[in-house]
Amino acid sequence: MTNVLVLGANGKIAKLATAQMLENDQNQLTLFLRNAKRLADEASDRVKVVEGDASNVADLKAAMAGIDIVYANLAGHNIEDEAKAVVAAMDASQVSRLIWISTLGIYDEVPGNYGKWNHQMLDGGYLETYAAAAKVIEGSDLNYTLIRPAWLDNKDEIDYETTKKGEAFKGTEVSRKSIAAVVAKLVADPSLANHESLGVNKPNTDGNKPAWY
Numbered sequence: 001m002t003n004v005l006v007l008g009a010n011g012k013i014a015k016l017a018t019a020q021m022l023e024n025d026q027n028q029l030t031l032f033l034r035n036a037k038r039l040a041d042e043a044s045d046r047v048k049v050v051e052g053d054a055s056n057v058a059d060l061k062a063a064m065a066g067i068d069i070v071y072a073n074l075a076g077h078n079i080e081d082e083a084k085a086v087v088a089a090m091d092a093s094q095v096s097r098l099i100w101i102s103t104l105g106i107y108d109e110v111p112g113n114y115g116k117w118n119h120q121m122l123d124g125g126y127l128e129t130y131a132a133a134a135k136v137i138e139g140s141d142l143n144y145t146l147i148r149p150a151w152l153d154n155k156d157e158i159d160y161e162t163t164k165k166g167e168a169f170k171g172t173e174v175s176r177k178s179i180a181a182v183v184a185k186l187v188a189d190p191s192l193a194n195h196e197s198l199g200v201n202k203p204n205t206d207g208n209k210p211a212w213y
Contacts, residue, residue: 002027003066007054008073009033016180021187032063054082060089071099083133087140098144099186106131110169113208145186146197150174151210163199171201173210
């Protein structure tokens with residue numbers, strides 16, 4: 001049995017990942033969010049719903065008892081502080097495996113006109129804070145996998161390819177369902193992508209910006 005703590009469990013990707021992880025009857029989930037009432041109906045014999053602040057180490061530690069894997073789907077201006085709190089709580093709880101959702105462009109790895117467009121769209125507080133949070137995770141002693149999605153859409157498809165840190169990012173878009181599938185795959189096999197940062201995109205979507213934008 002694998003016990004997974006889902007941080008930011010009310011997020012769109014997190015909800016899709018929750019559904020996919022529950023398809024594996026070996027997974028037990030703890031859904032962590034600011035307002036537990038939002039997901040109260042999800043509670044079951046395999047799903048626990050807890051309320052807490054992801055920037056509060058005590059809240060995180062309380063949720064980490066018995067946890068094997070932490071999947072963090074966090075966002076916001078304080079994501080660097082949340083990263084620091086997650087690392088501290090995991091260290092204190094002796095939990096080492098972390099799956100962390102970041103964003104494309106944190107290493108300036110997006111080439112060409114798409115890279116310029118991405119900077120124009122995300123510079124000024126968003127890209128910088130996500131890059132800072134990623135540095136916290138990568139500088140920790142945790143067994144992390146960072147996931148850097150392309151621009152997200154809600155297509156009902158699982159279709160993706162990956163790149164590693166140091167490689168140029170490929171493609172411009174990817175479905176949230178695909179990102180959820182990456183999470184579920186990493187949970188199913190914790191030996192995959194250890195201490196790696198994965199760019200994730202839909203194949204054959206190269207361009208100056210996402211086709212739908």
